[in-house]
Amino acid sequence: MAPHVVVTRRLPDALRAELGARFDVTEHDGDLPLPREELLALVAGAEGILAMVSDRVDGELLDAAGPQLRVVANHGVGYDNVDVPEATRRGVLVSNTPDVLTDATAELTLAILLALVRRVAEGDRFLRTGEPWTWTPRWMLATGLSGRTLGIVGLGRIGAAVARLAVAFGMDVVHATRSPRPDAPYRQVPLDELLATVDVVSLHCPLTAETRHLIDADALRRMRRDAFLVNTTRGPVVDEAALVEALRAGEIAGAALDVFEREPEVHPGLRDLPNAVLTPHLGSGTTDTRHAMGMLCVTALEAVLVEDRCPSNAIDPSAFRPAAG
Ligand code: DGY
Numbered sequence: 001m002a003p004h005v006v007v008t009r010r011l012p013d014a015l016r017a018e019l020g021a022r023f024d025v026t027e028h029d030g031d032l033p034l035p036r037e038e039l040l041a042l043v044a045g046a047e048g049i050l051a052m053v054s055d056r057v058d059g060e061l062l063d064a065a066g067p068q069l070r071v072v073a074n075h076g077v078g079y080d081n082v083d084v085p086e087a088t089r090r091g092v093l094v095s096n097t098p099d100v101l102t103d104a105t106a107e108l109t110l111a112i113l114l115a116l117v118r119r120v121a122e123g124d125r126f127l128r129t130g131e132p133w134t135w136t137p138r139w140m141l142a143t144g145l146s147g148r149t150l151g152i153v154g155l156g157r158i159g160a161a162v163a164r165l166a167v168a169f170g171m172d173v174v175h176a177t178r179s180p181r182p183d184a185p186y187r188q189v190p191l192d193e194l195l196a197t198v199d200v201v202s203l204h205c206p207l208t209a210e211t212r213h214l215i216d217a218d219a220l221r222r223m224r225r226d227a228f229l230v231n232t233t234r235g236p237v238v239d240e241a242a243l244v245e246a247l248r249a250g251e252i253a254g255a256a257l258d259v260f261e262r263e264p265e266v267h268p269g270l271r272d273l274p275n276a277v278l279t280p281h282l283g284s285g286t287t288d289t290r291h292a293m294g295m296l297c298v299t300a301l302e303a304v305l306v307e308d309r310c311p312s313n314a315i316d317p318s319a320f321r322p323a324a325g
């Protein structure tokens with residue numbers, strides 16, 4: 001009998017075929033998350049779950065799945081949606097999708113930063129109004145990146161890839177991280193200094209208890225009035241209400257956001273602001289990247305459920321319990 005795997009969202013056909021060739025699959029055939037009660041019912045009896053970053057995987061869900069559950073493959077590099085210690089305590093291994101989305105997410109970070117500082121999104125919106133216009137020396141003047149300083153908060157894989165692209169655009173890079181990175185070719189500075197000095201603050205730290213609202217009203221006040229904020233990590237790292245106030249008051253020049261505090265909700269105040277570029281969590285959204293992420297989930301499920309081994313993308317390998325053991 002093929003192991004029973006529950007998939008919490010409709011996947012691209014190629015991935016469905018990969019899963020179908022290995023497992024007995026039950027899939028939620030939709031793009032929107034199931035209501036919680038339906039999700040809990042769906043996972044009952046699963047040996048493996050392929051979960052989305054918008055699914056809360058906690059003790060309640062692990063209980064609902066049952067003691068035969070051995071692996072949760074989280075379809076994302078971030079895993080703030082999963083109670084990993086609780087899963088580990090129960091011998092449920094959790095995997096994520098590192099590396100394969102680094103470049104795609106870094107590209108999107110630069111894309112929305114450029115859209116903001118060069119007023120690309122605003123210009124596009126303007127042309128669609130049909131209002132008359134003509135090129136003049138003062139027309140829609142913007143800020144360039146070359147010669148400016150980028151402050152990276154969290155110099156992990158994605159932060160480092162953003163730094164490399166920023167250097168190619170002629171930017172200087174500094175970074176603030178909790179753990180010292182003496183090998184990094186960019187100057188490390190305290191977060192307060194970074195906030196107070198750089199032209200662009202780009203967030204790449206994971207969402208944890210310490211980073212929730214890391215960028216709050218105080219942090220925003222520390223930033224320069226002509227500085228920009230970019231967030232492609234997790235929405236709750238920024239206090240969105242405070243950000244709306246700061247943008248309205250001109251405390252910072254603008255924000256480019258791919259993630260939102262109460263995703264998929266977007267603070268209504270953000271929608272009215274011309275100095276905010278908003279994209280719907282597109283960071284890893286290329287066809288190739290999403291396939292590679294899906295395949296990392298498939299191979300993690302296969303490692304545990306078919307090959308009885310710990311996959312290399314396990315978040316906490318100590319959770320692995322061999323079935324034979
Ligand atoms: C991740 O991988 O954590 C992303 O947010 C999903 O694209």
